[in-house]
Structures are given as C-alpha cells and as structure tokens.
Amino acid sequence: MRLELCWSDVEEVVAASPTRLVGKRLEVDLEALRALLSADPRLTGIRLDLVHPGERCRIGRVFDVVAPRAKLDGGEDFPGVLGGVAKAGHGRTLALGGVAVVATDQQTASVGTLAVIDMAGPNAALSAFGATHNLVISAWPAPGTERSDYLAAVRLAALKTAVRLAQTAREAEPNRVEIFALPPSPRVPPELAHLPRVAYIFQIHSHQRPTGLDEGILYGDPVRRMLPTIVHPNEVLDGAVLRGFMGRSVTTWATQNHPMIRALYAQHGRTLWFAGVVVTVAQATEPERVRSAFLAAGLVAHTLGADGAVFTKIGGGAPHVDMAQAAAQCEALGVKTTAVVEDMSTDGSAEGMLLFDFPGVDALVNVGSSQELLTLPAMDRVVGADDLAPRLLGETRATYGTLCGAIEQVGSTRVMAEVR
C-alpha cells in the first residue's frame, strides 16, 4: 500500500476572502467557514479565531487538535466520521504544514483539567502547537444537545475545517511529497531477511469511560467491543484513527503525524523490517484485559512473525497496566518489547513511576510526568475560553498535563521524566 502526503508549507495565515492558498500564505474566509460549520444544528454561537506563533496569546479549553488534511485521490476524508466508510492509507493526501485546527470544549466542568496552548513564552516550545498557526473553534451546544453529541459536533467541526483548509492546496505544487509504502508484511527481499521484524502495538482508546454512540475512533467505530486487530500503518496516518473524546495527553494531530509509525518507517529496510501495526483498546474488566493481551501478542508473534514490538498507551493507570500485560505476553512468546509510559507517580517519587512489574518488560521510555507543576506566564490575550480569561491572562500555576501537546503518549514529545 502506498500513500503520498503532499505537503504545502504555510508561513502566514490571515483572514481574507475567499479561502485560498497564495504561495505560503493561507487566506481564510472566516465568515464562509462559520456558515459551513453553523449548518450543524447541535452547535450554536460558533466563533473562529486565528492565533500565531510568538503572539502573547493563550488558548484555553482545548479539546483536540487536528492537522489539515484532504484527500486528493484514493479515499475519503476522515472515513467513517466525516467521509463515508472507506479504506484509508492509499493514494494522495494534501497536507498543510505549519497550521493546526484547535477545537475547544466550552462545557468542561473542571477547569483544573482544561488544556491550554501557549503561543509565546517558555511553554510554547514544549508543544508542537506553540509553533503552528492555529485556527481556534469555539462553539456552544444548541439547547437540548447532550454532552456526547456536543463533543461529536465539535470534533466534526474541526475535521470539516481541517479538510476545508487543506483543500486550498489542491492546485498548489507541493513543497515536498512524503511517500509511505510498505509491502505486505511477509514479503521480505532475501537481502533484507536478516533484519529484525518489528511491530507496533497502538492502544487507540481506553474504556475507563464508555464511548458515546457518535464517538468514532476507528473508521467511525466507537470500538466498544473491539478485539486487537491488524491495520496498515498508512491507515493510521491517513485519518482512519481519531482520538476519543476523553483521551488524556493525546491529540488527533499526533495520530495523524504518528511519531512511532514515522520512526519505524524511517528505520524500515535499514535496521529493521516494519512488520505492521496492531490496534488495541484498554479494556475495562480483567477477563477482557487478559483476552485482549494474549490476542494482541498472538497477532504480533504468530501472524506478523515479529521479533520485536513497541507499545504505546492512552489514558491513565488501567491502560498503563493493560499495555504492560500485552507486552508481557509478547515477551513470553519470545518477542522483545519496549513500551512508552507516562510517569505515573503523583508525588514525584521514582518508586511510583510504574504500576506494573512483569518479567521481561524492562525497556521503558517515558513521556514525562503530567503531574509536575509548571508556570503559565501572563499573556495579553485569551482565546477559546472567554469565561476563564480573567484567570488565564495572569500568571498561574498548572501542570505539564494541562499544557496541550507537552506530553503526547504516542511519543511525539521530547519531555521526559528523569530520575534524580
């Protein structure tokens, strides 16, 4: 399967009509976009703001971040959620670099957990979204709209916007084209047969909370009874997997630019053979967890024939243990593993970093502690959270977990907890 990401780099984003890409300047007709998004009866009072790197601006109430993408040929946009259900991961997809769509959640009850993005100051460098031009969507639920429907509508608005923006590159000559081509897993050329076969086990959701009916995560499916299954890595890169509504420390943007899949592609044919991707969910009960762990390990060891496997998780403690159980099952089958974990300690002690100790699961990389405190410096403007502006304008204490994009559990970030 072969996917081409046709990148157009954007260095400037301005409000202007019509929506179009002029060289490296993206002009956005905010009024027309607002009209497009307002067609959803679940949303009301839609507001769109543009914020830019270096601006002393803080985005509040961040719900998810989406990378602008649009299919040029070979499939549907965000299949199963925005576009029709169709196989993703092949053909050509338009991608804008330097721009992100930020969806906000105006209903978050606990402001302590709301995510922020800083466009300037020291925190801007910790998150990918401090360096992108961001189109921020604020929308409120229409009367009678349930919470899950509201979140589904907000996410859909972000996806529509992402497609609309990327479509401006339809006529543009891309600045670069990234090619992701991976042959069927068993077809290894003899001269590369010595390379270790490596699989990626991607936990795409945690059932610590039940998913809503419209909470499409895999090709629009809310993955309620999902068992481990194999997907082509291109499907993940091309919009088949979206973040659920409650995924902490993970964005859809990170999944669209999946760092682990990119890292494995980068080494493919050189130091390893990328054997494939297994998607799993963190289960809610022990029998489900055990079943999922050995099924995932079986796919990795027996179907993909992997020698090694990398794991990531989504969410808190239960997904952390769920992932480790699957890794332990792999180790028991002779598959060497590494796993990316978040520092789970809530008191900053090294003893509390990990919630498991399974044989062989001894090679761990971490994405830092979301509990560690950091300072949000004073800003000039708050976007996406008008009601919280008085609090978010001034200097305030927060945690790394509050800063959207500082800790991405799929491994895009460089923040790590060091034992001292």
Added chain:
Amino acid sequence: MAVKPMQVVCYLNQFFGQLGGEEKAGVGPQVVDGAVGAARAVQQALGDAGTVVATVICGDNYAAEQAERAVAEMVALVAAARPDLVVAGPAFLAGRYGVACGALCAAVQAALKIPTVTGMHAENPGVELHRRQVYIVQTSAEAARMLDEVKRLVALGTKLARGEAIGAPTAEGYFARGVTRNVVAGASAADRAVAMLLEKLAGRPFASEVPRPAFPPVAAPRLAKTLEGATIALVTDGGLVPKGNPDGIEALNATRYGAYSIEGKAGLDAAQYDNPHRGYDTTWVKQDPHRLVPVDVARELEQSGAIGKLHETVYSTVGVATTLAHSARMGAEIAEKLRAAGVDAVILTST
C-alpha cells in the same frame, strides 16, 4: 559579576578531625574555628570561592549511640555559624560516619534551610538511609584521593548554595535521590523507544528510563482456622461510598478511606451508595454495588454457615493514582483495625 564568597561549615568525625582514633570515638560534638583535618581539603577545593568558617567534629560512637542528641547538638553548632553551605564528610565506606553525615545534612536542611552535601561509597549504609533527602556524592571506599573526591563535593555544594540548576545524577556524580523531574530530551520518545528496542533485539545493553518498582513481595498468610469458624471482612479500593461521600474520599490520588457499617443489611441498596472513582467506568457498580462489594453473597454464605461471620464494617477507598506512601499507610491502618476487631480473613476487591 563577582559572586559573594561562601561561608562553609564542615562536619568531620574524630579521625578526619584529627582528634584521634577509635579511642576518641565517644567524644561529643565540638566546634573549631576555620578548617582542620580533612576540612583543609574542602578549603583547598573552594579556593577563592569560599571560606571554611568552622569545623564541627563528633566522635563516631557518640553520633551512632545517641544519634538524635548528637544531631540536635551539631545543628545548634551549625546554626551559630550561619553558613551558606554544610559539607559533611566525605565518609567513604565508614558506616557510622556515613549515617551521621546523612542525618546531619537532612536535619540541617530541614531545620535551618541551609543546603548541604556529603559524599560516601555506594555500600555505605548512609546512602540508602539518606539519599532521598540529601545530595550524596559517590566516592571511593577509602580516602586515598581525598582532594579529588572533595573537589566533586564542593562543586556540587557550590551549585546548591548558589541555587543553580542541578543536573542528572550521572552528570553530577551523586546518588539518585529517587525523585523525578521533567526535562527535555534530545529525541522524541518514539525515536528513543525504537532505538532502545534495536539495542534490546541485538542483545546489547540499554538504559530503561523508568526504574522497575521494588515492591516487596507479600506472602498471603495461611488461615489458621476453617472458613466455617472465620470472620470475613470486605475491603475494596473500587470507590464504594455512601451517598454524599461523607468522608470526602478523593476521586483520584486518595489519601482517605471510609469505614461503612453493613450491620443489619442483607445487601447494599444502590440508591444509598455512590462511587467517585475516576479510574474506571463505574456505571455497572453504581447500578448494583454488589458487583464491587458482594455483601449479598457474603450474607448468604454467613446464613448457610459456609463462613463463620461477615464483619459488619466495610472499608473502602479509591485506588487510582494513589501514592505508594498513602497506599501503604491506609493498608496498614485498615489491617490494624481489622485485626483489633478479630477479623480472620479479608476479601479485597479491586477494579
């Protein structure tokens, strides 16, 4: 910019303080102006950056046998000198000395808010006792290269006294204190994970970024009597609380637990209970609390005589992101109460 010279107090035992050998190990704390004995190496390492204004000396036996009193007396001596930094030792492999160095440093930091540094060999018992609170520089076992070792203590101590950022244990040469700090790594977590996997696959050494937890194994005790004669208690970390959560048990990171009577109850009425637990989908437990705390079945077993008696108090907390320290404390407290109440065995339900 000129940096103000530091005032330093050193702590030495009787041997390094040149009072004498083992025959002087019983002498109590005393203070000498300026640098004496091994403290001269500290002065040499400091150069123009600071002055050893006083040396506190105490015999090893005095420090070991009357530890609390010795530390209190030495803290008072340090306080009188009002230094910017305390350098204790280095103690190398000397056990009594190392423990005293660690204890004095910890006490000085806590009571006087003055930074401290000490040094010892990895096998000195003072390391395990005090590395969590005190910066302990790793030294060799014996004082063969005193000045070199002291230079490393002084380098770290100078940073501490000036409030400069302290690097990683391997970079600065101190024993990991077991605390975590977020830093920015040179590569993404994904790139590091793939690189680590390749090392592991090749059978080469790799450095995991997370230490394996050293959970002490807890052997399940044998029930000394038959179930028919035993009192059984129900305990859970799944978050069952009476409506209104009267004990205010936290939704995560819990520090509290509740004791809830089930006296006279054949079962748990869902309308009277709630569940603040934020770590799992509590829908089904709220619908029927017996899915978490099986009072109904336990009562049947009690009625049929399969168990002697159901303990009339259920203990409950929220087990999500709970620190090890609080978990251990709450567990010990609950166990103590159960034992005092004559409970023989516990059914612990988790989620």
